[in-house]
Each structure stands twice: as C-alpha cells, then as structure tokens.
Amino acid sequence: xxxxxxxxxxxxxxxxxGRVSTDGDLFPSFSSLFRPAEGGIHPREAADHHSDSxxxxxxxxxxxEQFSWDSIIAVAFSQGPxxxxxxxxxxSVARTLSTRLSVPxxxxxxxxxxIEVGRNQTGCNDPVLLYVSGGNTQVIARADGRxxxxxxxxxxxxxxxxxxxxxxxxxxxxxxPEIEKLASEFSGEGDCNLDDATLPYGVHGMDMAFSGMLTxxxxxxxxxxxxxxxxxxxxxxxxxxxxxxxxxxLAHTGKAELLLGGGVACNERLREMSRVMxxxxxxxxxxPDKSYCIDNGTMIAELGRRMLECGIETEIMDSAIDPTLRxxxxxxxxx
Ligand code: AMP
Ligand code: MG
Numbered sequence: 463x464x465x466x467x468x469x470x471x472x473x474x475x476x477x478x479x480g481r482v483s484t485d486g487d488l489f490p491s492f493s494s495l496f497r498p499a500e501g502g503i504h505p506r507e508a509a510d511h512h513s514d515s516x517x518x519x520x521x522x523x524x525x526x527e528q529f530s531w532d533s534i535i536a537v538a539f540s541q542g543p544x545x546x547x548x549x550x551x552x553x554s555v556a557r558t559l560s561t562r563l564s565v566p567x568x569x570x571x572x573x574x575x576x577i578e579v580g581r582n583q584t585g586c587n588d589p590v591l592l593y594v595s596g597g598n599t600q601v602i603a604r605a606d607g608r609x610x611x612x613x614x615x616x617x618x619x620x621x622x623x624x625x626x627x628x629x630x631x632x633x634x635x636x637x638x639p640e641i642e643k644l645a646s647e648f649s650g651e652g653d654c655n656l657d658d659a660t661l662p663y664g665v666h667g668m669d670m671a672f673s674g675m676l677t678x679x680x681x682x683x684x685x686x687x688x689x690x691x692x693x694x695x696x697x698x699x700x701x702x703x704x705x706x707x708x709x710x711x712l713a714h715t716g717k718a719e720l721l722l723g724g725g726v727a728c729n730e731r732l733r734e735m736s737r738v739m740x741x742x743x744x745x746x747x748x749x750p751d752k753s754y755c756i757d758n759g760t761m762i763a764e765l766g767r768r769m770l771e772c773g774i775e776t777e778i779m780d781s782a783i784d785p786t787l788r789x790x791x792x793x794x795x796x797x
Pocket of ligand 1: 474476594595596597620621622624625636637638639642724725726727728729730755756757
C-alpha cells in the first residue's frame with residue numbers, strides 16, 4: 463500500500479517527528495532539542511521538554527508541504543535504548559496517533575535505525591557501522607540475521623565525553639561542534655605535535671574507553687595547555703581509537719564499506735580519518751547528511767518502513783519501552 467510512515471524519536475535530548483514514503487523517500491524531520499540551562503541532561507526535565515514540544519512539532523509537521531494525515535499508514539517510535547522518561551513520552555504519542563488513525567504501531571530499535579537511514583541515504587549495502595553518538599559508541603556489522611556489536615565503549619559514549627569536557631570549560635551543550643571548531647583553528651595554525659599533548663589511549667581489543675582521556679584532558683587545561691591544543695588532541699585520540707576498532711572490524715568481517723552514524727559523525731575530522739583509513743585498505747567510507755547523523759524522527763520512520771515490509775507490527779500490549787534494548791536484540795529480516 464502506498465503511503466507515509468511516521469517516525470517519532472525521543473531517546474534522549476531530541477524530540478523529533480519525521481516521515482518516509484513506502485518507496486523509501488526520506489522527508490526532513492521536525493525536531494526540538496532539549497538544552498539544559500546548566501549541567502548534563504536530567505531525564506525528567508528532558509521528558510518534560512518533549513511533552514511541552516509535542517503540540518508545536520505536530521503542528522509544524524501537519525502544516526508541512528505535501529503532508530496529509532490520511533496518507534499515514536503506520537506510526538513508528540523509538541522503543542529503546544534510551545532514557546526511560548524520554549522514551550515514555552514518544553511511546554505515548556505514538557500509541558495515541560496509531561489508535562486515532564487506526565494504523566499499525568511499530569516499536570523500533572534506535573541503534574538499528576541509524577544503520578538503516580545511513581544505508582538508504584548513502585546507497586551502501588553491507589557496511590560496518592561506526593555508531594558514535596552522545597550515549598552510544600559501537601562498531602556494528604550484520605551477521606546471521608542480526609546487527610552484531612563487535613566492539614563498544616566500556617564506559618561513557620564518545621559524545622558524552624566531548625560534551626562533559628566542554629562543560630568543564632564553560633562551553634554549553636552540545637559541546638562537540640565547539641570542540642571541533644577550536645581543534646580545527648588550532649590545527650590550522652600548523653604547529654601540531656601529539657608528543658606535547660599525549661592522552662591515555664583506550665583501545666582494549668575491540669572495545670574502547672574514554673573516561674581516562676577525559677580526566678587527563680581536563681588536567682592538561684588546568685596545567686596551562688591551550689584549550690585549542692587540548693581539544694585537538696582529544697579529537698585525535700578519541701577518533702583514532704574508534705577508527706582503529708572500525709578498521710579491525712573491516713578486517714575480521716571482510717566487509718568493504720564503513721558507514722558513520724550518530725551525532726559525532728557530523729565531525730569533519732572524524733570523516734577525514736575514516737576516509738583515509740578506508741582508502742588505505744581499498745574500502746569505501748560513507749556518511750549520511752548531518753541532519754540524519756544526529757537523532758531524528760525520519761530514521762525511525764525508515765526502520766519502521768523496513769519492518770512493515772516484512773510484516774512486522776507491534777501490538778499495544780508489546781509496546782512498552784526498553785531503556786536497555788541492545789542492538790543485536792532485533793532480528794533483521796529485510797535485505
Ligand atoms: P546524538 O546523540 O546522536 O543525537 O548526537 C549528539 C552528540 O553528537 C552530542 O554529544 C554532540 O556533542 C555530538 N556532536 C554533534 N556535532 C558534533 C561535531 N561536529 N563534532 C563532534 N561531536 C558532535
Ligand atoms: Mg542516536
């Protein structure tokens with residue numbers, strides 16, 4: 463049946479509505495980002511932000527070009543992983559819309575949605591995914607009907623690490639883009655030498671760790687090293703550890719495509735390091751538009767579309783959120 467699948471994202475700081483046609487045409491999302499006045503994200507405050515934004519976002523969606531409620535044939539939502547109170551808001555809105563419109567409900571695995579929107583947008587087929595976001599850092603590849611986690615962070619997500627370092631320096635959330643700016647200004651001056659700015663490098667087999675790097679980077683600033691130099695070094699160390707694990711995943715799986723996803727995949731330096739690594743081993747690197755790297759409703763709609771094609775639907779009774787849902791929990795039945 464031709465129509466539109468609506469997608470709702472609410473795993474953390476972003477509340478977002480997006481859509482995709484049954485043919486796989488992606489439409490831009492309508493999103494609202496919770497920005498805490500100070501400190502990190504408090505799940506309850508983020509959930510309140512999502513509730514408060516619902517009417518405005520739905521209003522913007524319904525006034526957008528070519529939109530009609532009659533064309534919606536299914537409603538997909540992030541079922542997990544994420545912050546419980548935030549997930550609950552998205553799930554409630556999804557249940558309400560699916561019931562009101564009398565269309566199927568689809569509970570979606572957020573991590574898998576990053577892969578599927580990337581495959582749709584870039585045309586890559588069977589990639590290793592380097593998923594680098596606020597709360598998640600994983601290297602993922604498809605094997606035996608699942609997306610398997612080959613390596614991941616043992617402590618905090620790379621984005622949370624960058625945001626936390628930024629916050630310690632008085633830079634508001636999200637800190638990643640400002641760190642990128644300071645790092646590129648520093649490297650543009652040409653005097654880059656990692657020997658002066660070594661940080662603990664946390665690769666353990668296929669896993670990564672970032673908290674030691676964070677502590678040491680904050681220490682370097684307090685010892686008088688320039689913020690630009692420390693931001694640059696922090697990017698070099700943390701991105702190199704991700705790219706190293708991604709390269710090992712390519713080698714072990716024999717795959718020849720690397721796909722970046724998650725908010726940190728907006729970073730030009732990480733993209734460059736990924737491109738260079740892939741070129742050196744005759745592989746190809748891909749990344750979606752920045753609007754589809756960060757959390758967005760369209761990617762939830764896209765995974766919902768793939769599930770619907772395979773006849774998968776989520777009964778209301780089975781639509782409870784799952785804050786600890788794992789990437790490899792979801793059976794991948796589509797091509
Ligand atoms: P997500 O959790 O996927 O929505 O991504 C949000 C995370 O991406 C936050 O931790 C941001 O700091 C980070 N981020 C966004 N843009 C950039 C960038 N250009 N460089 C590094 N990190 C970024
Ligand atoms: Mg994400």
